[in-house]
Amino acid sequence: MATIRDVAERAGVAPITVSRVLNNSGYFSEETRRRVEKAAAELQYVPNQLARSLRSNRTDTLALVLTDITNPFWTTVARAVEDTAATQGFNVVLCNTDEQEEKQLQYVSVLLRKRVDGFLLVPVSHNVEPITMIRQQGVPVVVLDRDMPGLEADVVRCASEQGAHELISYLIGLGHRDIAVISGPETVSTAQERVAGYRRALTEQGLPVNPDRILFGSYTVESGYELARRVLQRPPRPTALFAGNNFIAIGALKAIREAGLQVPQDISVVSFDDLPPTLVVDPFLTVAAQSPYELGRQATELLLRRIAEPDSCDWQKIVLPTELIVRRSCRALEGGGDKGIG
Amino acid sequence: MATIRDVAERAGVAPITVSRVLNNSGYFSEETRRRVEKAAAELQYVPNQLARSLRSNRTDTLALVLTDITNPFWTTVARAVEDTAATQGFNVVLCNTDEQEEKQLQYVSVLLRKRVDGFLLVPVSHNVEPITMIRQQGVPVVVLDRDMPGLEADVVRCASEQGAHELISYLIGLGHRDIAVISGPETVSTAQERVAGYRRALTEQGLPVNPDRILFGSYTVESGYELARRVLQRPPRPTALFAGNNFIAIGALKAIREAGLQVPQDISVVSFDDLPPTLVVDPFLTVAAQSPYELGRQATELLLRRIAEPDSCDWQKIVLPTELIVRRSCRALEGGGDKGIG
DNA sequence: CTGTTAGCGCGTTCAT
DNA sequence: ATGAACGCGCTAACAG
Numbered sequence: 001m002a003t004i005r006d007v008a009e010r011a012g013v014a015p016i017t018v019s020r021v022l023n024n025s026g027y028f029s030e031e032t033r034r035r036v037e038k039a040a041a042e043l044q045y046v047p048n049q050l051a052r053s054l055r056s057n058r059t060d061t062l063a064l065v066l067t068d069i070t071n072p073f074w075t076t077v078a079r080a081v082e083d084t085a086a087t088q089g090f091n092v093v094l095c096n097t098d099e100q101e102e103k104q105l106q107y108v109s110v111l112l113r114k115r116v117d118g119f120l121l122v123p124v125s126h127n128v129e130p131i132t133m134i135r136q137q138g139v140p141v142v143v144l145d146r147d148m149p150g151l152e153a154d155v156v157r158c159a160s161e162q163g164a165h166e167l168i169s170y171l172i173g174l175g176h177r178d179i180a181v182i183s184g185p186e187t188v189s190t191a192q193e194r195v196a197g198y199r200r201a202l203t204e205q206g207l208p209v210n211p212d213r214i215l216f217g218s219y220t221v222e223s224g225y226e227l228a229r230r231v232l233q234r235p236p237r238p239t240a241l242f243a244g245n246n247f248i249a250i251g252a253l254k255a256i257r258e259a260g261l262q263v264p265q266d267i268s269v270v271s272f273d274d275l276p277p278t279l280v281v282d283p284f285l286t287v288a289a290q291s292p293y294e295l296g297r298q299a300t301e302l303l304l305r306r307i308a309e310p311d312s313c314d315w316q317k318i319v320l321p322t323e324l325i326v327r328r329s330c331r332a333l334e335g336g337g338d339k340g341i342g
Numbered sequence: 343m344a345t346i347r348d349v350a351e352r353a354g355v356a357p358i359t360v361s362r363v364l365n366n367s368g369y370f371s372e373e374t375r376r377r378v379e380k381a382a383a384e385l386q387y388v389p390n391q392l393a394r395s396l397r398s399n400r401t402d403t404l405a406l407v408l409t410d411i412t413n414p415f416w417t418t419v420a421r422a423v424e425d426t427a428a429t430q431g432f433n434v435v436l437c438n439t440d441e442q443e444e445k446q447l448q449y450v451s452v453l454l455r456k457r458v459d460g461f462l463l464v465p466v467s468h469n470v471e472p473i474t475m476i477r478q479q480g481v482p483v484v485v486l487d488r489d490m491p492g493l494e495a496d497v498v499r500c501a502s503e504q505g506a507h508e509l510i511s512y513l514i515g516l517g518h519r520d521i522a523v524i525s526g527p528e529t530v531s532t533a534q535e536r537v538a539g540y541r542r543a544l545t546e547q548g549l550p551v552n553p554d555r556i557l558f559g560s561y562t563v564e565s566g567y568e569l570a571r572r573v574l575q576r577p578p579r580p581t582a583l584f585a586g587n588n589f590i591a592i593g594a595l596k597a598i599r600e601a602g603l604q605v606p607q608d609i610s611v612v613s614f615d616d617l618p619p620t621l622v623v624d625p626f627l628t629v630a631a632q633s634p635y636e637l638g639r640q641a642t643e644l645l646l647r648r649i650a651e652p653d654s655c656d657w658q659k660i661v662l663p664t665e666l667i668v669r670r671s672c673r674a675l676e677g678g679g680d681k682g683i684g
Numbered sequence: 685c686t687g688t689t690a691g692c693g694c695g696t697t698c699a700t
Numbered sequence: 701a702t703g704a705a706c707g708c709g710c711t712a713a714c715a716g
């Protein structure tokens with residue numbers, strides 16, 4: 001593998017001259033340019049970015065630490081991050097934590113050693129350790145999707161509380177009074193906020209909040225399936241179900257099918273997160289849709305700005321609105337509200 | 343940001359001693375270990391992997407160059423790659439080419455400069471330039487999913503021809519005689535092979551191959567939608583449709599719905615690629631399922647082996663079988679074959 | 685068991 | 701317009 005010195009020798013110049021020509025910096029004659037470029041081409045010279053980074057303290061690489069790329073929500077975020085990073089010549093290292101504290105810390109630690117220029121992090125818990133570690137090394141972080149109580153930081157996330165509030169208000173408007181919620185991990189802010197929105201909607205309408213109707217689990221199909229089964233088995237059956245994210249919704253729908261029930265005839269279902277239009281032939285579920293692409297884009301742009309101007313310290317909290325998309329998964333109950341079934 | 347020298351000074355030893363302690367290499371006293379570890383902790387020392395890589399010529403990083411992470415097939419491959427890489431301490435840089443030659447070349451070039459240890463590449467076309475570039479720098483590549491005619495290389499892919507053959511034979515067995523195929527780009531080996539399998543199945547059964555029934559497009563929902571529309575508009579309508587991948591299938595199903603037709607009553611549909619069970623409540627489509635996770639895992643293991651033993655030159659061509667999964671999207675025609683509709 | 689020297693490949697600084 | 705010297709942070713090779 002040719003080095004800058006090999007090119008220099010072949011071109012009959014000093015290494016620094018090769019550097020100048022190839023980076024188009026400083027002065028050099030047209031003749032020199034020709035000779036250097038010829039030599040570089042002949043030797044198939046590929047500059048060593050490691051050496052360059054060692055001097056410049058820049059790797060043009062971002063770390064994207066998320067829970068599971070397999071969830072289409074994160075897939076889309078990842079795509080947005082990669083697109084946005086690429087516009088400024090940055091690459092993206094992908095890391096799946098599976099919501100495990102240990103993996104998260106491991107990735108952060110390794111990528112700090114590799115001197116990535118910045119982190120996009122979906123924190124596994126409220127433990128600030130990974131963020132503190134990153135900060136101590138003077139590396140910018142943007143927290144993605146989840147807020148951490150009391151942490152001063154750049155955060156880009158969705159309006160979980162409001163989205164949930166909107167969904168539940170919609171159900172109440174349809175006449176539903178007994179609504180169960182199947183949420184994610186109790187320790188994760190998005191799950192907490194979605195339950196908070198659920199509570200607020202009920203309370204605002206003067207309805208009681210039944211703790212038995214609030215279930216925490218994890219953001220997986222399995223968890224959605226299990227918890228929905230539990231809800232369906234114990235009578236009385238709620239008239240509506242609120243799934244805390246897309247995977248939970250899919251698991252819940254499987255359980256509902258298995259129980260021989262129909263949506264929306266036997267039970268109404270709403271969910272957080274839409275599935276990308278590329279993945280569904282006939283969208284059916286009423287959802288509070290987030291914009292994962294927008295989330296990824298804005299977070300990456302913010303991070304790139306922090307990298308470019310490391311001094312700014314006015315933390316940004318960007319909260320993206322959700323959109324209520326009414327489809328065919330909810331039924332109006334007799335004596336219910338005035339809204340149609342969409 | 344502390345360097346090894348800072349740690350050395352604080353511990354009252356030479357930098358190399360710090361290196362030895364922290365890498366647990368060579369000899370040092372227990373007392374020295376204590377002092378070094380204390381100093382490192384106090385200074386929050388994070389070794390600079392760039393410097394280390396500059397010497398060792400290893401970055402412990404792989405490049406994953408695929409077409410679009412947004413397709414659940416590639417999402418799953420990416421997940422497998424990341425999982426497998428992580429077991430050996432490697433990170434993964436993600437790149438989306440969108441089937442564009444230019445982006446592909448750009449990524450390869452940048453990542454060669456960054457000295458990734460190996461490439462997993464889904465070639466955009468039969469152009470060998472990117473692979474040649476990588477090889478010239480002595481970096482191992484594993485070609486993913488698509489084969490290139492005449493190229494000696496490690497390739498891990500699925501049995502597209504056989505899978506298509508199986509699907510079409512199944513349809514013929516159900517009594518279908520007029521089957522349209524909507525495939526991917528004519529320049530891409532998987533699309534070619536799937537059409538080849540289609541042809542072989544027909545020919546083997548003594549059925550004519552009607553060139554009008556073979557359409558190439560791209561592996562996208564839009565393309566599937568457009569081409570299906572074209573097929574449905576011009577009578578006579580085929581009795582069955584073969585979608586070249588998951589996205590094409592979804593687009594085709596949308597077009598079928600829009601045309602007011604029912605699957606399988608009005609038209610039977612089969613497809614290459616299954617959707618992950620996490621994404622569908624009620625799997626319905628009969629498919630030739632590939633194993634994207636297995637694909638990613640085997641490719642990564644092969645690549646890691648090449649990195650570990652760079653000399654071996656017996657190119658491996660790993661072809662993973664597809665699985666015919668019969669569901670409810672196909673109807674037996676009158677006077678048709680002896681197989682049920684599954 | 686510990687330290688000195690030197691060099692990985694490049695680009696900044698200063699000189700010519 | 702070109703080059704020499706030096707250092708980025710780390711570790712192999714070689715003392716001692």
